[in-house]
Amino acid sequence: MRPRRPPTRLRLPHSPHRPRRLLHLHHLVPAGFLLARFFTGFSIASFVSTQYWMSSMFSAPRVGGANGLVGGWGNLGGGAIQLIMPFIFSLIRKMGCAEFTAWRVAFFVPGFVQMVSAIAVLAMGQDYPDGNFAALRKTGEMHKDGFYQVFYNAITNYRGWILAITYGYCFGVELAIDNIIAEYYYDRFDVNLHTAGIIAASFGLANVVSRPGGGWISDRLAARFGMRGRLWGLWIFQTVGGVLCIVLGRMGSLSFSVLVVVLFSLFVQAACGLTFGIVPFISRRSMGVISGMTGGGGNVGAVITQLIFFRGSKYSKETGITLMGVMIVCCTLLITLIYFPQWGGMFFGPKKGFTEEDYYSSEWNDKEKEKGYHQLSLKFAHNSKNERGRRKEASLTAPMAATTPT
Numbered sequence: 001m002r003p004r005r006p007p008t009r010l011r012l013p014h015s016p017h018r019p020r021r022l023l024h025l026h027h028l029v030p031a032g033f034l035l036a037r038f039f040t041g042f043s044i045a046s047f048v049s050t051q052y053w054m055s056s057m058f059s060a061p062r063v064g065g066a067n068g069l070v071g072g073w074g075n076l077g078g079g080a081i082q083l084i085m086p087f088i089f090s091l092i093r094k095m096g097c098a099e100f101t102a103w104r105v106a107f108f109v110p111g112f113v114q115m116v117s118a119i120a121v122l123a124m125g126q127d128y129p130d131g132n133f134a135a136l137r138k139t140g141e142m143h144k145d146g147f148y149q150v151f152y153n154a155i156t157n158y159r160g161w162i163l164a165i166t167y168g169y170c171f172g173v174e175l176a177i178d179n180i181i182a183e184y185y186y187d188r189f190d191v192n193l194h195t196a197g198i199i200a201a202s203f204g205l206a207n208v209v210s211r212p213g214g215g216w217i218s219d220r221l222a223a224r225f226g227m228r229g230r231l232w233g234l235w236i237f238q239t240v241g242g243v244l245c246i247v248l249g250r251m252g253s254l255s256f257s258v259l260v261v262v263l264f265s266l267f268v269q270a271a272c273g274l275t276f277g278i279v280p281f282i283s284r285r286s287m288g289v290i291s292g293m294t295g296g297g298g299n300v301g302a303v304i305t306q307l308i309f310f311r312g313s314k315y316s317k318e319t320g321i322t323l324m325g326v327m328i329v330c331c332t333l334l335i336t337l338i339y340f341p342q343w344g345g346m347f348f349g350p351k352k353g354f355t356e357e358d359y360y361s362s363e364w365n366d367k368e369k370e371k372g373y374h375q376l377s378l379k380f381a382h383n384s385k386n387e388r389g390r391r392k393e394a395s396l397t398a399p400m401a402a403t404t405p406t
Contacts, residue, residue, distance in 0.1 A: 043114065047074060048295045052288045055280035056128055060384040061219060064230070064277025068215020071276060072269065075174070076207040081110070083201050143373050145285070153363050154289035159282045162334045163275060164293045168301020169331045170238050170271035173245065173324060175302035177203055180310050181261070184317045189254045199258060206265040213266075214273025226389025227281065227343035231335055234274040235346065238332045241267035245325030249318045268328075272298075281340070281384060284377045285363040343387050350388075356381035 051067055058066040088109050092102040127133045128142075136142035154160055182200035185191050191199075214237065221229030244264040251257035275294065282290045305327070309320035339345035341354040360381040364374040 044295075044299065045292075046118075047071065048288070048292045050074065051276055051279070051291045051295065053125075053127075055287055055291070057126075060281070060380070061223065061386050063280050064215040064218035064222070064273065065212065066215070067276035067280070068218070068273030069212040072207040072209075072211025072215075072273060075171075075211060075269070075272075076205060080201070080205060083197075085110075086197075142376065143371075145373075150286045151289055154283060154286035154293065157283055157286070157290070159338050159340075160290040160293050162338055163279060163282070163290075164297030165301075166234075166238065166297075166332055166334055167272070167275050167294045168297045168304070169328045170241065170268050170275060171295075171298030172301025172303075172305055173241075173268055173328060174203075174265075174272070175299070176305045176310065176324065177265075179302075179306060180317060180320075184321070185254075185257075188318060189257070191254070199261065203261060203265045206262065207269050210266045210269035211273040214270030215277050216273075217270065218274045218277025222277070222387055222389070224390055227278075227340055227387040228346060229389065230274065230278050230387075231338055231346050234271060234278065235332055235335045237267050237274055238271035238335075239329055241271055242325045242328030242332060244268075245328055246322050247325075249320070249322030249325065278338075281387065283363060284360045284380045340387075356384050356387075 050070055054066045054070055055063055085106055088106045089103055092105050093099060097105060128136065130136060130141065133142060137144060178200070181203055182193075182196040185199050186193060186196040217233055217237075218230050221233045225232070241264060244260055244267060248257065248260045248264055251260055276291075279291055279294050280287060305324055309315055309324050310317070315323065336346050339348060340359065341351040342356050342359045344350040357378055360377040361369065361374050363377065368374060
């Protein structure tokens, strides 16, 4: 193996008011840049609102594929942007813009696209299959729920917390890898920056099929095995992703390492799709908050992983990647604790006599039920009966068929 390269340095452009010199990156204090990143980071909330929107628009048998497709193609931008932004930067430079300014001007392009997308959603989008929330409230089909009740119902549902933690070690790992993978190949395998960037981009670009595939697999497993199939699928894919992450940190061959990183990206991103195949069923009344908890768990997991394994010189990049894989495997074990009384869990079947209506109506008190506020939850409960799986459905309908008069 070739010797490691020294830490990446930043060469500041020459100015008559500032002598030419080299600075380590950590010597800079980019307060304005950090402030801008802080405020633009609020746009991440659009991911949660999109997952909530898809969960509201699509029926239970198809919600995993819908969430996987929009989430995966959204994350696809993380890989595509590593290829597109340097190209935009080059075009702006060729137009005569100074290098120190060109990269700033380049950021107007994704900002403009994001604004156009937001306006298009606002102008052409619909809140719910039956219409917009405002219109449904006027007709009495939907009521405006209280924040406290929705929030309390979400934070007291342990299933949401488990998915928030496990999502921190599929999507969170994806974010962490996006931050370090190019530098990892540049330092460990002595490839040039262009090649390292292509390898890094391939990790994010895999989202075009991996996360939608995870959502589709979740729906297929549910059609055959019910919610228990969704849980087993998530545990298997995320655990395999953790094992591949461990292997990636131990690889000494460039070609085999690229193969492992591709497989790793497919499994860890499919786990993201499988996660949001389960999220819509945690709670109907507090689905938005549960989606936010899970999505936020992904970002928190990325920050924690970055701080523990990739900050400073305590661990090398390869050791950090290996330990991150161990963390994935360990945290994924929490999925075994998720249990739905109406459908069961990974190792235990459903509670006898407990129905979907019992589970979702329990989120409302007696006064709210008297006013009919829980009707949409009951509608969702009826549509989610396929989460029993084919075998369960067959056992429930067979006695009914036997007693039906001819």
